[in-house]
Amino acid sequence: MRAERLLRLLLHLQTRGQTTVAQLAEALDISPRTIQRDLEVLSLAGVPIYSIRGRRGGWALLPDYRTRLTGLTPSEVMSVFVGATAHVLADLGLDASSEQAVTKLIAALPEPTRREAEYARQRLLIDHAGWDDRRETPHWLAVCQQAVWQELQLEIEYGDHTFAVSPLGLVAKSRTWYLVATRPDGQLRTYRLSRVTSAELTNRRFTRPPSFDLATHWSNAQREFLASRPTYPVTLKAQPHAIPRFRPTEPITPTDNGWWIIHTDLENPHEACATVLAQAGAAIALQPPELITLVREAANTIAKSH
Structure with missing residues (x-):
């Protein structure tokens, strides 16, 4: 996505200072021609970026400039902060697992967009490390996503049972999707979407637990799962x-x-x-x-x- 590429380029210049096109191309794994074109796009968009000629030249931002990351649409914000956060931070030389680094990036957003980024990050997690490579097509992904976003309960059929759940988040584990939700008794459960035989959106709202963090829950659940497997x-x-x-x-x-x-x-x-x-x-x-x-x-x- 071009918006993500421009964001990576802008943040790299902001954190590293004056840099040549060749250095940017190597650091971001992008061709020098694309780097040059993106630099021109940023300049035309009003970003105070300038070139320095000569043997020790390169491209740089005005010293006092700090991006507010304006101009990103909600869908572009979701792509950057949900799907690409890890490698964006790695490109910047930051610890990809650092919650502080993510917080700093989100803090740079204007208020309405910041809420979009945090809202998405708490409700969708992309886990690229798979247990296997079998592809699954979840039939109920769209309705589950709607329930997660709107905080509405779902009536699902899972195995031989039908019950209501309060969906808190979706996780993509490689090619497999999971729904994290609470049962009426308050117990937290993870449901593999390929095993859901029906899902119906209700008009019943629920209150999302303020202390729930999707990434933390998924990390703990994985450790418990791996520890419980026969060896x-x-x-x-x-x-x-x-x-x-x-x-x-x-x-x-x-x-x-x-x-x-x-x-x-x-x-x-x-x-x-x-x-x-x-x-x-x-x-x-x-x-x-x-x-x-x-x-x-x-x-x-x-x-x-x-």
């Missing part, structure tokens, strides 16, 4: 290109012949077997003996069928 410790020997396929629980160690020893946790023996076989010989099971037997039996079956 199956295994030891593998893997070639270097296969190492990224695993999440080591201990430091990996090299062997004399170029392989690496990896200790990791998988959910069960059958998942571990499938994971090893998927590496096409680049990973070898060492422990436990049960896994070695499963891999051998599965490999023999595959060999016979081919």
Whole structure:
């Protein structure tokens, strides 16, 4: 999005000072031609940006200028502060996880737009790290989004039960959408939208808990989920290109012949077997003996069928 790109460029100049086109292009991962064009757009828009010629030249903002980030539409504000906050802050050399950094950016907005940014940030979270790559198409995303934004209760059917919920936020976990909501008894629950069989918007308003923070809740929920999953410790020997396929629980160690020893946790023996076989010989099971037997039996079956 061009608005986001211009924002990144403007904030980079504001925080780093005089910079050349080449330095901006490298820092923002944008072509020098696009950087030059964007600088001209900012200048025509009234931003006090100027060029300095010569060997030590470059582009800079007037020393006393501080952007108020005006001119962004509500949808552009949502895109920057919900979907792109992490990499915008990283481009600026700031800690992407720092709540203070986000607060500073939001504080630079004019009052009406600031409310839009904070409203969206508390109701929508984009989590790009996926547990798997299977794509899901949630049929009820639009009505859930409307309920979250307007703070209206939903009547949903989930599994074999139908009940009312007060929706507090939506989370996109890679390609999967989740609805975070409270039940009538006040318990906080997370619902996978692909498993919602019906959702109907009501005209009943609810009061959003003032202390609820979507990002904090989701982070805690993930830790609880991962801690509750069954684990199956295994030891593998893997070639270097296969190492990224695993999440080591201990430091990996090299062997004399170029392989690496990896200790990791998988959910069960059958998942571990499938994971090893998927590496096409680049990973070898060492422990436990049960896994070695499963891999051998599965490999023999595959060999016979081919």
